[in-house]
Amino acid sequence: MNLNQIAHINTGFTQKFGIPRQSGLVGEIGHIIFEPEFRNPTFIDGITDYDYLWLIWGFSKNKPLEGGTVRPPRLGGQKHMGVFATRAPFRPNNIGLSSVELLEVQDTEEYGQVLVVKGVDMLDGTPIYDIKPYIPYADAHPDARGGFTDELSKGAQVRVDFPEELLQKLPEKIRESAVEVLGQDPRAGYDRGKQRDFRLAYHGYDIVFLGKDGEITVTDVLKI
């Protein structure tokens, strides 16, 4: 089956490092820009009656997986799991699935109606192939077992030390989400024992931090 791009999303993540591992973990805002042929407002008539949307999108920068297993970073990158038992970004078909909160529909002169959504876990420019409303009576299974993800939570994974004078270097509206992104611990499991510098590219800034076990200390903020 061939899919045609209907939209793309603008986010603060210009590199893969630091992208939250699931949707909704971080209050990252995204703007969904429709392709010209989908800019007629009839396509989204009624959409504001829903709180959440499903985005079906493409892992556009990944090659499809060869073989059947992946090694989830959350398991330290050592343990093999079947790809269909994970949400790993390398898959036989590189389809991503995210539930995001619909904040508002913005009328813009340049792109027509733009959807502003929260909780995105996608690279800037990611192509979108379908948007469906979230229907809680069919989609919500809050008591379902979630495998190894049951030990994770929506809260922070690590303590973040972001000195105030460095935080001030970021535009005000992205400060909170920057701390949330760091709090999810962008480091792969096998990197967590290492005391070295990491760089998170976020909304046009490089956030430099020193990683330690259970703790992240921001040491510099640079405009890219």
Add this chain to the structure above:
Amino acid sequence: MNLNQIAHINTGFTQKFGIPRQSGLVGEIGHIIFEPEFRNPTFIDGITDYDYLWLIWGFSKNKPLEGGTVRPPRLGGQKHMGVFATRAPFRPNNIGLSSVELLEVQDTEEYGQVLVVKGVDMLDGTPIYDIKPYIPYADAHPDARGGFTDELSKGAQVRVDFPEELLQKLPEKIRESAVEVLGQDPRAGYDRGKQRDFRLAYHGYDIVFLGKDGEITVTDVLKI
């Protein structure tokens, strides 16, 4: 983006009429048969740690939608809604999304490991493009608003009168789900005022019923 089929699902629905409008509404069982190159058990290693799976699949018998609106049957087929504000099966990209309960993994001689799932809303033979585990901490938003679907529920929509002697004509294991399928009221909204015969094709049987307002009476069961 081009998607390659990884599996297909066998269900009791050989026609579109009667297919539940969302996953999970009816206890319909499906069997997911992997394509030969995906029959290596490593692909699903760990999958039984999850209660639910997401299936991303194709509305294989539908032409893509032209124009921006659809008319949901649940709204009587008269009211127009933007396609991205509905889960209508006619879409710019014909992608379906269902959460199904994983009951078991069966070892079969002919097809290798087969996933037995419950709550399917798919035509027999539907192609599947991806399988992802359901992760409740990211996917479950039980309090979300669901637009016009908020008035629907997982319960029956109509009373079903299925005379015992006719029910006995069905194999025992599909009797309960047949009543559930009818209870969802397969009729489109604009057909509900009409007193006429309908036919539901289900697991190789034609279930003939007389529809009235708020009630369905089964009048015959025929082996196809």
